[in-house]
Amino acid sequence: MAEAVDTGPVVLCCGEAVLDLVPAALLEGGAGYRPVPGGAAVNCAVALARQGVPAGFVGALSQDPAGCRLADHLRAEGVDLTLAERGALPCPVALPHPLPDGMRFDLYDEGSAGRAFAGRAAQTALPRSVRAAVFGGISLIAPPAADAFEALAGQMADRLIWLDLNIRPGLVRDAAGYRARLRRMMALADVVKVSDEDLDWLGQDIAALRAARDGRMLVHTRGAAGATVWIGARRLAQPAPAVEVRDTVGAGDIFNAGFLAALWRAGGLGSARDWHDDLLQSALTAGIRAASFSVTRPGAAAPTGKDMTCAR
Numbered sequence: 001m002a003e004a005v006d007t008g009p010v011v012l013c014c015g016e017a018v019l020d021l022v023p024a025a026l027l028e029g030g031a032g033y034r035p036v037p038g039g040a041a042v043n044c045a046v047a048l049a050r051q052g053v054p055a056g057f058v059g060a061l062s063q064d065p066a067g068c069r070l071a072d073h074l075r076a077e078g079v080d081l082t083l084a085e086r087g088a089l090p091c092p093v094a095l096p097h098p099l100p101d102g103m104r105f106d107l108y109d110e111g112s113a114g115r116a117f118a119g120r121a122a123q124t125a126l127p128r129s130v131r132a133a134v135f136g137g138i139s140l141i142a143p144p145a146a147d148a149f150e151a152l153a154g155q156m157a158d159r160l161i162w163l164d165l166n167i168r169p170g171l172v173r174d175a176a177g178y179r180a181r182l183r184r185m186m187a188l189a190d191v192v193k194v195s196d197e198d199l200d201w202l203g204q205d206i207a208a209l210r211a212a213r214d215g216r217m218l219v220h221t222r223g224a225a226g227a228t229v230w231i232g233a234r235r236l237a238q239p240a241p242a243v244e245v246r247d248t249v250g251a252g253d254i255f256n257a258g259f260l261a262a263l264w265r266a267g268g269l270g271s272a273r274d275w276h277d278d279l280l281q282s283a284l285t286a287g288i289r290a291a292s293f294s295v296t297r298p299g300a301a302a303p304t305g306k307d308m309t310c311a312r
Helices: 040-050 065-076 120-124 145-154 175-188 196-202 204-211 251-265 277-295 305-310
Strands: 011-014 018-025 031-038 055-058 060-062 085-087 093-099 102-108 132-136 160-164 191-195 217-221 227-231 234-238
Touching (some): 011 040, 011 145, 031 040, 031 093, 040 055, 060 065, 191 196
Parallel strands (some): 011 132, 018 093, 191 217
Antiparallel strands (some): 018 031
């Protein structure tokens, strides 16, 4: 793979850019929707940038008004868009609906820029500055974009690969093909992050990964119960603080950013095999702190470095 000059983002967030239409009260009364930037890769990139980590977005950004809004949002937060693809197809739109036991997402991305992502720029001109890449979310569900992201991950064996499964069963049409892709992606990843919902859907696929003794890391986030990390036989756990939850949208993406930002600050964006328990505990605490900050505010509200310091 050809590489560009040694400047640019340190962490690439690879995946979807979506305009979320979140439920909101209308000024004239009644209920409606408020458009906000969304998508796992967008949320994670913004959260990293707010903590001072040089972050880049890899995915498709439409040239329609919604896509331009997303691009402007990323630029304003300091996210590098060098490897983003701009196209004439429409921006994907998602409607997240809060439910008593979680969130439901209705996604409208047929014929969209996100679904058509090809990944040519990232596959041919990856900056030497890149130390880690985050994959996952709905971007791995449907080709051709899912194939492009998998191909990119396959070319990044010398970088840290963080895979957040973040499975949305209601969006999956080809379950067998999707499971096969996730198995291949898990084999490529240094870190695999799962939720309780992911475990329910995956079954034995994750059990096999947890049993592996090859130095890969499994992160299990459990909402209000905190999170647990396994590396082979090593296990670390951290509870979550009691907070008043307003909105869980993007909390997992912001957890990822908090964890990775802590590793980056400690110079630890290398092999998971080299992460000692104190570093992992610190990163786990940072991830939970970032996610806890987010859920107390509407939308995917990521903390700044100052917010993280004040929350200690």
